Amino acid sequence: MIGPLAHSRARPNPADGKAPVRRAAGVVAVVFVVIGVLGFVPGVTNPYDELRFAGHHSGAALFDTFQVSVLHNLVHLAFGVAGLVLSRTVTRARAYLVGGGAVYLVLWLYGVVMDASSGANFLPLNDADNWLHLGLGLGMVALGLSTARRAPG
Numbered sequence: 001m002i003g004p005l006a007h008s009r010a011r012p013n014p015a016d017g018k019a020p021v022r023r024a025a026g027v028v029a030v031v032f033v034v035i036g037v038l039g040f041v042p043g044v045t046n047p048y049d050e051l052r053f054a055g056h057h058s059g060a061a062l063f064d065t066f067q068v069s070v071l072h073n074l075v076h077l078a079f080g081v082a083g084l085v086l087s088r089t090v091t092r093a094r095a096y097l098v099g100g101g102a103v104y105l106v107l108w109l110y111g112v113v114m115d116a117s118s119g120a121n122f123l124p125l126n127d128a129d130n131w132l133h134l135g136l137g138l139g140m141v142a143l144g145l146s147t148a149r150r151a152p153g
Contacts, residue, residue, distance in 0.1 A: 020147035025093035028100075028140060029083025036077030039068045056121035067126040075123070090148065097144030105137035 050059030058069035
């Protein structure tokens with residue numbers, strides 16, 4: 001576009017001027033909120049009638065892959081909302097990504113060593129969840145460390 005409107009937009013981009021770590025935390029948080037909501041949508045979560053509040057007896061699977069329960073979905077929603085709140089500052093956004101990533105790595109380790117058919121599987125978790133938690137943990141920590149501003153020098 002040429003002329004006086006070449007550099008203007010109809011509305012400002014909310015990400016303009018936002019630190020990369022804040023944008024990354026915000027995106028991760030929105031994904032968790034969306035996943036939490038999708039866990040309650042029949043057709044996305046199947047078989048929906050087997051969705052239980054908690055425990056390994058919940059037979060519902062998000063995207064027919066990741067075993068979920070009402071508690072599991074609520075945790076995703078809460079984690080997403082926390083991320084939206086924490087993404088307001090650079091320090092808290094980095095803490096959300098690195099700390100949340102560490103939590104997911106611990107959850108991955110827990111899922112690997114815990115007996116999936118026992119009462120200890122209260123969220124519930126399956127092998128697909130475990131691999132996802134490993135990827136989320138590593139990815140969130142990497143985002144938190146790589147997008148944070150470094151002191152000049």
